[in-house]
Amino acid sequence: MAFAALDTSQNARNLVDCLKDKGIVAIGRYYTRKRTNSKILTLDEARRLSNAGIRIWPVYQNRHREQVDFSSVTGKAEAEDALDYARNVINQPTGSAIYFSADFDASQAIFSNAIRPHFEAIAAAFAAAGNPYRIGVYSSGAVCKALLDAGLVQLTWLSQSSGFRGTPEFKASRRWNILQALPVSGFCEFDDDVDPDEINNDNGDFGAFLLQAAQPMAAFAAAPAAAAAGLLFSDIAAAAHPEFPGTLAFRGTPLHRGEVGSNDVKALQTRLNELGFGPLVVDGDFGEATQNAVLHFQARNASSDGRPLPIDGEVGEITWAALFGPGAVFSTQAFDAKASMRDLVIDIAASQIGVVEQPHGSNRGPEVDVYIRTTGLNPANDSYPWCVCFLYWVFDQAAKIKGKENPLPKTAGVVSLWNLGRHTEAEVVRKSEANAQTVKPGMIFFLDLGGGKGHAGLVIDVVGDHLVTIEGNTNPGGSSDGYGVFRREARPITTGVLLGYLDFCDI
Known part of the structure; x- marks a missing residue:
């Protein structure tokens, strides 16, 4: 049979x-x-x-x-x-x-x-x-x-x-x-x-998966020392192609034959080479060879949810996600542009619940790389705590839907965002002022954990003297050195390490 x-x-x-x-x-x-x-x-x-x-x-x-x-x-x-x-x-x-x-x-x-x-x-x-x-x-x-x-x-x-x-x-x-x-x-x-x-x-969706960052055998053969040292696939890719390390966000429109001089096409060609669908010249020109490599990739791979890829030679969001990981694609079409900035921020953050680092403890992964890159950092260069990167990305997506600039200062640091944010038009609630009447959904809380370390997250509800939050770089137990995006049910409104709250939603 x-x-x-x-x-x-x-x-x-x-x-x-x-x-x-x-x-x-x-x-x-x-x-x-x-x-x-x-x-x-x-x-x-x-x-x-x-x-x-x-x-x-x-x-x-x-x-x-x-x-x-x-x-x-x-x-x-x-x-x-x-x-x-x-x-x-x-x-x-x-x-x-x-x-x-x-x-x-x-x-x-x-x-x-x-x-x-x-x-x-x-x-x-x-x-x-x-x-x-x-x-x-x-x-x-x-x-x-x-x-x-x-x-x-x-x-x-x-x-x-x-x-x-x-x-x-x-x-x-x-x-x-x-x-x-x-x-x-x-x-x-x-x-x-x-x-x-x-x-x-x-x-047809039965929940099967491919490891998105699986190391091609050819790459192991080409880099035996790196493989023996236990380096991640993305580390090897970054070393070979420093211009395009890590995960890149989908630009929003398909890549297709005839484009020339495109950085997105360069990233595509680099990724196809890494996955064994080349060799391609990384020149940014989407010609016949690149199209054939795309067709070959589409014929042999599936989307992250197990569905067949469209075999059309173009790189839309489904093929881009299969190449770079599902975190490289975020669709704003599911969100109502007429909603308030506050509601959009909460809804977008909620859509990311369940994102986790790959592997655990690495401060890396398809979605995490995108969060980090949005703040201007290169995730392949270091191991970056990313709770603020997640918040910056959330507000950035909401701002794009509303047709405005991201109201958050562009930084990946907790204390840095607290200090910079207080000099914007954001509403400030200091620790001494924090209570169930002054703290509201859409605000960001800031914790100073000492030694230059901190943690921040998004308030989505206030219940009595506790918060309901969505946080990046946390875990279900709520530690600051976590591994994913989770909903937390019981953070107290005020603690000894609290710096305060900032509300960027009405700027």
């Missing part, structure tokens, strides 16, 4: 060439709490698959074949473990999916008493982390339908076991995203059977 996707419990790192030759475009692999388990997806394997353009969808499974394997306590622990492995080991891109297994024919009673509380806890843990990933389930038709109807999962992977409750009906409904078939033997020299899978073309 011919198939283009499969799932396996075996490491596929040494079988990538065979998978490509057989036309495999996606593979299901495992996350699990047992780090020594041989069936677990490794970072090296994920990189090799991504370099080959083979998308990955992970499933978290520790047996999960009996009622005793499910509870709210277990669900919370496994969700947190899956999130940790996805973020801090694999560097899984945000917006993709993690599936969780319920691999047996569960009765309605077992579903109600065990599986549903288990997935409610998973959903709560993901929400507390800012929903960086979508939640999927691998199970029977009855369980898939019930969890989907309850809004506890966004994606479903239907088990091959056609005798399970509700499976024929759910299969016929075509609400599944992945449909598993019976195993086959002797495929690509796997030691054990593999399971073919069908991707639902009606619901």
Whole structure:
């Protein structure tokens, strides 16, 4: 039988060439709490698959074949473990999916008493982390339908076991995203059977991912010392092409054949060379060779959400995001230009919740690089704390929608923005004046953490004597040295380290 996707419990790192030759475009692999388990997806394997353009969808499974394997306590622990492995080991891109297994024919009673509380806890843990990933389930038709109807999962992977409750009906409904078939033997020299899978073309987004910064094997060969030293792909790219390091923001209009002398085309040519779709002369001229390289890239890659790229030879926002990472593209079309600056700032900040560094602790990543670059810094030059960069970017997008200049002074420093901002027309609320009446949504809070360090974030609500905020370079626990954009629920309005608040929204 011919198939283009499969799932396996075996490491596929040494079988990538065979998978490509057989036309495999996606593979299901495992996350699990047992780090020594041989069936677990490794970072090296994920990189090799991504370099080959083979998308990955992970499933978290520790047996999960009996009622005793499910509870709210277990669900919370496994969700947190899956999130940790996805973020801090694999560097899984945000917006993709993690599936969780319920691999047996569960009765309605077992579903109600065990599986549903288990997935409610998973959903709560993901929400507390800012929903960086979508939640999927691998199970029977009855369980898939019930969890989907309850809004506890966004994606479903239907088990091959056609005798399970509700499976024929759910299969016929075509609400599944992945449909598993019976195993086959002797495929690509796997030691054990593999399971073919069908991707639902009606619901073509099934949450699979490619590691956007996967290092091409050719680049490793060209830079063995850098690879041995553990440098990031973006570091190697920056060293080779200092004019275009890191991630570049999409300009808003497609790049196409006939453009000449364009810095955006130079960046495109550089990136295509880095990814092995050259060699191209980096001259800024979008000619036939560049167009052919774009077509080749589009034919062999997918968008960050797993959809096929348009094969048109032009570089619109979808192809740009596939090349440079999803953070390089931000569409203002979803926001109402008639809204107030205050509402736009809050809405744009909220749209970024769940963005995380890639890898964790690096002060880098597709979206993070864009935030940093907006303030005029080169993210490849140093490890920059980016909480103020995030705020500057948010206000910059809102200002563009309103057709005005960014009201924030262009700086990446917390204390610097506090000092510069107080000499603008921004409303100032000092620490001694801060209370539930003077602090309002849209303001920026400033903390002085000593030693020249600080932290800042956006107020989106005031509840009693506490704030609801959206902050960059933080974590769900609220530390200043964090790794993502998160919503915080309980910052006190005033603390000993508070400098005060600035309101730039009405300038």
